[in-house]
Amino acid sequence: xNNIVLLPVLIPFxxxxxxxxxxxxxxxxRISSGIVVFLLLFSAVFLLYLVxxxxxxxxxxxxxxxxxxxxxVADLFSVLMVVLSSxxxxxxxxxxxxxxxxxREKYFFYPFYFFLLTGVNGSFLTGDLFNLFVFFEVMLIxxxxxxxxxxxxxxxxxxxxxxVINMFASILFLVxxxxxxxxxxxxxxxxxxxxxxxxxxxxxLNTAAILLLIVFGMKGALFPLYFWLPxxxxxxxxxxxxxxxxxxxxxxxxxxxxxxxxxxxxxxxFTHTVILALAGFTMFFGVLGAVSQFDFKRILSYxxxxxxxxxxxxxxxFTPLALAGxxxxxxxxxxxxxxxxxxxxxxxxxxxxxxxxxxxxxxxxHPVLAWTFFITAISLAGIPPLSGFFSKFPLILxxxxxxxxxxxxxxxxxxxxxxxxxMKIFIYVFWGTPSLKKSDYEHIKMKPLLLPIMPLVALTIxxxxxxxxxxxFSEVVADQIIDPSIYIDAVLEE
Amino acid sequence: MxxxxxxxxxxxxxxxxxxxxxxSILRVVFGIVMLAHGAHLLILTLSGLQQxxxxxxxxxxxxxxxPLPQAVILTAIVISFGITAFLLVLSYRTYKVHxxxxxxxxxxNADE
Numbered sequence: 001x002n003n004i005v006l007l008p009v010l011i012p013f014x015x016x017x018x019x020x021x022x023x024x025x026x027x028x029x030r031i032s033s034g035i036v037v038f039l040l041l042f043s044a045v046f047l048l049y050l051v052x053x054x055x056x057x058x059x060x061x062x063x064x065x066x067x068x069x070x071x072x073v074a075d076l077f078s079v080l081m082v083v084l085s086s087x088x089x090x091x092x093x094x095x096x097x098x099x100x101x102x103x104r105e106k107y108f109f110y111p112f113y114f115f116l117l118t119g120v121n122g123s124f125l126t127g128d129l130f131n132l133f134v135f136f137e138v139m140l141i142x143x144x145x146x147x148x149x150x151x152x153x154x155x156x157x158x159x160x161x162x163x164v165i166n167m168f169a170s171i172l173f174l175v176x177x178x179x180x181x182x183x184x185x186x187x188x189x190x191x192x193x194x195x196x197x198x199x200x201x202x203x204x205l206n207t208a209a210i211l212l213l214i215v216f217g218m219k220g221a222l223f224p225l226y227f228w229l230p231x232x233x234x235x236x237x238x239x240x241x242x243x244x245x246x247x248x249x250x251x252x253x254x255x256x257x258x259x260x261x262x263x264x265x266x267x268x269x270f271t272h273t274v275i276l277a278l279a280g281f282t283m284f285f286g287v288l289g290a291v292s293q294f295d296f297k298r299i300l301s302y303x304x305x306x307x308x309x310x311x312x313x314x315x316x317x318f319t320p321l322a323l324a325g326x327x328x329x330x331x332x333x334x335x336x337x338x339x340x341x342x343x344x345x346x347x348x349x350x351x352x353x354x355x356x357x358x359x360x361x362x363x364x365x366h367p368v369l370a371w372t373f374f375i376t377a378i379s380l381a382g383i384p385p386l387s388g389f390f391s392k393f394p395l396i397l398x399x400x401x402x403x404x405x406x407x408x409x410x411x412x413x414x415x416x417x418x419x420x421x422x423m424k425i426f427i428y429v430f431w432g433t434p435s436l437k438k439s440d441y442e443h444i445k446m447k448p449l450l451l452p453i454m455p456l457v458a459l460t461i462x463x464x465x466x467x468x469x470x471x472x473f474s475e476v477v478a479d480q481i482i483d484p485s486i487y488i489d490a491v492l493e494e
Numbered sequence: 495m496x497x498x499x500x501x502x503x504x505x506x507x508x509x510x511x512x513x514x515x516x517x518s519i520l521r522v523v524f525g526i527v528m529l530a531h532g533a534h535l536l537i538l539t540l541s542g543l544q545q546x547x548x549x550x551x552x553x554x555x556x557x558x559x560x561p562l563p564q565a566v567i568l569t570a571i572v573i574s575f576g577i578t579a580f581l582l583v584l585s586y587r588t589y590k591v592h593x594x595x596x597x598x599x600x601x602x603n604a605d606e
Contacts, residue, residue: 153591167526167530174537175533
């Protein structure tokens with residue numbers, strides 16, 4: 001029992017609830033939400049330290065013991081995700097101060113920002129499958145509101161589809177839950193894992209596993225369920241898009257990794273082969289979409305899809321090294337992708353467009369922006385010594401060890417195409433003769449705009465140069481999640 | 495009884511899927527509602543239809559029915575109610591702004 005586990009869920013929840021009352025005081029909202037995200041980050045880092053030192057922490061809500069009540073479980077993987085979401089939360093909030101319009105601020109941006117973080121952190125920390133559904137819904141409802149906020153024609157059209165698709169996925173989630181509850185008689189994930197090991201109905205279990213894979217794949221934008229993503233992430237302003245791009249799909253990926261390392265390990269020959277195949281297709285089609293686009297935000301959205309593939313590839317290979325690579329990749333991706341979306345927002349603020357063909361020559365007028373973007377872009381593409389390289393390397397290495405050569409070839413080609421499309425952005429936006437007059441951009445202060453992005457850029461450099469300790473940390477995390485008994489013992493033997 | 499319940503929820507889900515594939519905005523919302531109801535019935539059925547006392551500490555406490563599916567369904571109903579309300583408002587606004595409720599016309603441009 002440790003109450004600190006609750007803090008990353010409780011802090012944003014209380015803050016969001018209180019901020020609803022103060023919608024007419026933007027200054028107060030800004031200051032208090034700034035303080036709250038740092039509190040959140042601090043509590044997350046403290047929790048990570050605690051879990052690293054003392055092992056898995058759990059809390060039984062309402063003091064109902066483990067298989068009966070709802071438990072929150074903080075193991076290394078989930079707390080790492082909470083820390084990453086808090087980091088992105090800080091960066092996007094401070095970027096939102098600079099770019100968000102007054103109307104959006106007034107119409108409950110900050111409360112729903114915090115409710116979204118509540119849902120995300122809750123999904124990472126919960127140890128109960130139905131509670132995961134509830135936190136998913138908390139996250140989704142907030143995301144519905146944030147994605148449609150502003151109510152432009154484009155946003156309304158795409159948000160409608162986004163809501164319907166996610167609602168459909170949630171209903172499938174309920175069906176899968178019904179199936180699992182009927183089979184095992186429990187909803188506690190650790191207890192389900194125990195029951196699944198004793199059941200001998202691999203066929204029905206595989207059905208439940210694939211149903212859950214479809215559900216989480218829809219949220220996490222896996223092939224062939226990613227079609228909703230590029231259009232819906234294009235609509236909202238950059239601060240919100242960055243938060244979505246960094247976090248929301250990763251909640252789906254987290255849920256896939258959690259369920260397929262803890263619960264559905266009875267028939268890895270079938271389930272994990274399916275996952276590996278999906279990973280290959282996701283990577284390849286995602287990057288093809290990115291190559292064909294000429295819009296800053298759309299290219300980035302398609303890259304989310306292709307990179308989700310790498311994470312799932314780590315799960316599909318299912319060795320400690322591959323899982324460690326996947327975890328490293330998730331950390332790298334959340335940071336870099338949010339940073340790139342924020343860069344898209346910054347250039348949009350300067351040039352007033354996200355169309356690559358209408359921009360040029362920003363290298364001369366905004367050199368700091370250009371070079372920090374360059375670092376982040378090549379980090380995404382996987383150029384050493386930045387974090388992208390060290391996160392792809394173990395994945396490809398373990399692919400070769402497992403003799404899954406096809407996926408290795410696909411991953412390498414996708415890396416190359418990623419580099420190509422990032423360079424396309426760099427060439428179009430930053431090279432060439434400056435198209436803007438000095439009077440167009442002089443009034444935009446770059447320092448407050450770049451300040452929230454810089455920590456993320458610094459983090460990708462640190463993740464790259466300190467690859468040795470960070471990779472050994474993700475190996476510790478991988479060792480913890482690849483052996484379900486550690487998680488089960490921590491939850492059930494309280 | 496189980497068979498009947500399963501067939502019922504199957505029919506409801508089939509109706510939901512049919513509505514989901516139509517072109518009218520409002521019908522899609524109804525489809526989602528139907529699907530949700532089907533899923534709720536399925537939870538009740540798959541966890542075993544039981545007859546028993548309420549789970550309270552009385553003289554019949556030994557023979558109580560499993561309360562968890564009902565709690566789960568109640569939560570799911572509340573959530574789907576909330577989202578349906580939001581979805582209806584969103585559909586209405588979309589209809590108002592775009593002046594059409596035909597999803598074929600809401601596809602967006604080819605170059606997007």
